[in-house]
Amino acid sequence: MSAESSTELVKVVALLGAAVVAVPLFRRLGLGSVLGYFVAGLAIGPFGFGWFAEPQAILHVAELGVVMFLFVIGLEMRPSHLWSLRNEIFGLGTAQIVTCAVVLTGIAMLFGYRPQVAFIAAAGFVLTSTAVVMQLLAERGDVALPSGQKIVSILLFEDLLIVPLLALVAWMAPTHGVVPEGSRWLSIAIGVGAIVGLVVVGRYLLNPLFRILAESKAREVMTAAALLVVLGAALLMQLGGLSMAMGAFLAGVLLSESTFRHQIEADIEPFRGILLGLFFLSVGMALDLSVVAANWKLIALLVPAMMLAKALCIYAVARVMGSDHRQALDRGVLMAQGGEFAFVLFAAAASAGVIDAKVNANLTAVVVLSMALTPLCMLVYRRLVKEGLVSAEGVEAADGLTGSVLVIGFGRFGQVSSQSLLARDVDVTIIDNDIAMIRSAADFGFKIYYGDGTRLDVLRASGAETARAIAVCVNDRAAADRIVELVAHEFPQAKLLVRSYDREHSLSLIHAGVDFQIRETFESAVEFGRAALLQLGAEEDEADLVAREIRRRDAERFELEIAGGGLKAGVGMLYGNTPASPKPTPTPFTPPRRESRTLNPDAVAGAGPDGEAR
Template sequence: MALEGDAGQLVKVVTLLGAAVVAVPLFRRLGLGSVLGYLAAGLAIGPFGLALFAEPQAILHFAELGVVMFLFVVGLEMRPSHLWSLRRQIFGLGTVQILACTAALLGVGMAFGFSLPVAFIGAAGFVLTSTAIVMQLLGERGDIALPRGQRMVSVLLFEDLLIVPLLALVALMSPTAADPEAGSRLASIGVAVASLAGLIVAGLYLLNPLFRILAVAGAREVMTAAALLVVLGAALLMEMGGLSTAMGAFLAGVLLSESTFRHQLEADIEPFRGLLLGLFFLAVGMSLDLSVVAANWPLIAAAVPAMMVAKGACIYLVARLTRSSHGDALDRAVLMAQGGEFAFVLYAAAASGGILDAQVNATLTAVVVLSMALTPLAVLLAKRFTVPSAPSMDGVERAGGQSGSVLIIGFGRFGQVMSQSLLARDVDVTIIDTDIEMIRSAAEFGFKVYYGDGTRLDVLHASGAHRARAIAVCIDDRAAATRIAGLAAQAFPHARLLVRAFDREHSLQLVAAGVDYQIRETFESAVRFGEAALRALGVGADEAAAIAAEVRRLDAERFELELAAGGDPRAGIPLLRGNAPPKPTPFTTPKREGRALNDATAGAAQSEDGSPDSGT
């Protein structure tokens, strides 16, 4: 039943929040994702479930602000120069994909017996992918900034632009007489252009001075209000011009992407974005009319998979023709095979224009909602039943025939910082890694990194380990580092072996394996951090340094006792206690061939911030 009155409104808010709090963690625990959790919760509390809400369309219209804010945050990450570099993907790839998918979906619609106008409207609506679902799934995977994610974002942006000419086309197709007070179409286009120009001018010349004034005032809550004002104002301006509200918010984000307040704006918007986007998915779930599904289940049961397969197949073919890998093409096809929220707008306009009757409108809307609900499941099935394709090796050279004086295995943040000292002395180094994206990124900064798995003896030989004077293992994989240390210690005894250790236990394993030098990835930085904390409290520099040296000495003694006890940590001695003046002394740990380790001097070779991993 529908609840009325002020108390009833509060109960509705509590119900919405409660449904999300219960369903989303449950579905995520089951591995089904948050989107499906929101959709299921909306269906359960909507008019066709427990009937706690009678008008889901009102909630859906309000919740679209979540999509608007999502696009604003994405825009903040898109600098104008980067957006310009995507122009071919936005207009080229977007146009090809839209045309191919529309043609295929038009054929599917006519195969189900719809007339040409109805089939075209159905195809045009279904071809508009759900920005909210795709962006949410990309965000959960962390793929938005990756090249494959950027291609999907480009197509979504083009589809947002496409809603305007599609609505104009619906008006032309409408058999009903046009409103004489509506004005000419030329005037409507002029209003749209004026709105777009006004937003660009405001973004370039007004927004940064506004935030600068508010920052000087120091009113934190007013900055949050200003961030919301920018997002909602841009969306309203575009809506008044007949354009997409999401596109308006995206453009506002792009215009502020180079602002010094970009990170502050993103932090202010994030809580509202997440909450409203979840509310949007709840409203979509409520919108699924189960009575329509029951009355037309044969048609809907056949149409949903047919349209998703047809659209997905076209997306895959277009992706392959534009030189995407099989894995990226399949991923894009599965993620973008559903209809989207703009289909509701298009179908409603077509229904009011007399192109669609109420029954067909409800049926097409149900098809779109079900396709949106099935997308997270399709993504899970695709991930489970497809074999990951090998990453492209274009531009990446495999290790073979190298002869550097030092072989560096792993070029993450630790390896990058470590290599600077060698490169500063023009030491001939060979670097190998298995992260292809990192290898390509390193090449952009002038580093030559070869592809090679250091856990394989043949790869170590091909990388020149048998000629190297030193082998530095800088990877962040504990088991792999131990394996490499064992291989190198046996096969290349002539080379000094230096290994990045994960923790104390790992250090003991490495010493037992016969490495020449090992350092725990956070130990030295933590000691120096503690020394800085003492100085911040007013302790003299000499006394703080002496205490830090004593911490190193005591740690070395504990380490030697544990090593003598066969790696038993219970053999350690107590930590430094009391206020007795420390007597700093260097320390050593036993090494193979009589060589000694000296962690006390490790700080001298650290990065400027003293961290051996620069943040890892």
């Protein structure tokens, strides 16, 4: 092996070693993985131990981590869902960006920058770091929540802005007048053509391609094809003068309704994680400490001024657009930093002569420091706002579990429904993502593992591949639908029982092919009405007859609705009976005979940390 090859290998080992040492240490200290990557990059970079002399070269490669991150996000964004977010993307996004741009331009001018330079500084700082924010959201498990979806929408709109901003920089250049008008229209045509080409390929060619590759049974070829799609889409957008990240996101959206999307996501995930970590390392390396030292007064004042101004603008816009105080404050703290696209914008402005090299270095340092300070700001924010935040220390995550039945969600509904299984010593694995609930359940003798059931890797770690039945007891319709989709596609061997939110949800679950569904309030409401009749003096037989009639009529109406939707099913399917049963007549409940053995009295009695059905 040549000396040059050995040197390159040493650099790779140094990158991996820095990440392996710093990230677990910083997470252990409660500072988060992002800050760990930044500090590790600073330590091994040109202004630390000096193991790397050209961090920008690594940064260009590491940007593929952001590209893959947006591709994975796109896989979760069906076109219909993306369309439903149009108000957040274009309404909320526009309001936030315009407000922040105006205020930050004023802040930069107060620091002595000319209007053009101040606008470039503000525009770069307005473009929030997708990588930092998405990583922090993922660590908190908030990406799929409504508040997280609003943040994702704003980030997508900001990524779209890099194209017009670069065009604006070219127009602001001192020599912009010599650029032929035809060249500009040609550039626009090339960009539009790249988007149309990607849509056509994604719409008509990707699914047949993956179908052919799946039939070959070669897993490594599927992985290569997934990488080809991501990198090919990014390259096409780059050649068209657009954002690589937006190309990857668009490719993900086009594959979001593909039957292969879960497999593609699983193939991309390891590369995404490694490259995203490399991106954070390279950003840490890019912090020029000599620039910071030479201009420390300016930078020390500009960083907090820009971050505070941006946070206040975001908070104000969020409140005006209907968010509550807690969500607005969280969004303001989380997004109060510049982003990776600022480096591109500043470099373009420097090349065009709009800003000089010194301003470029100062503004780059400001953005890097803001990105590094964001995890610390979030840590302080979470310490100050303790309400609703619970430590995960001592809570065991789902990993390598097995069991006959997997129960997802241990709220009041999950507690009661699991009692029959626990009383008969069925091998049950229970997961929940509510840490307070897990701790409370432990006080009653229940072993609950931490895990988000909407994630495929968590389902695998929880034993879904070997489970005979999977019970979805979560109190969230969107989460239940996501779990049903994953289980139906990845774990067809398991019987799927789902808690339904309402009548409409039950219909959609039946269309999705679940084995059993029940509306969370229907049976309790029928029993409640039966008890009311008894309290009014009705005979027990009469009350039972009325309850059976209500169930029968509801089942008949339900079957008509199913048939009207194009799905043929027997009424018995609605209640878990065989489809051949024309009209199920529930028999009075008879408690199972208890055997003479020692059981957890709380489990048999139905007691639990929350009492009854949630």
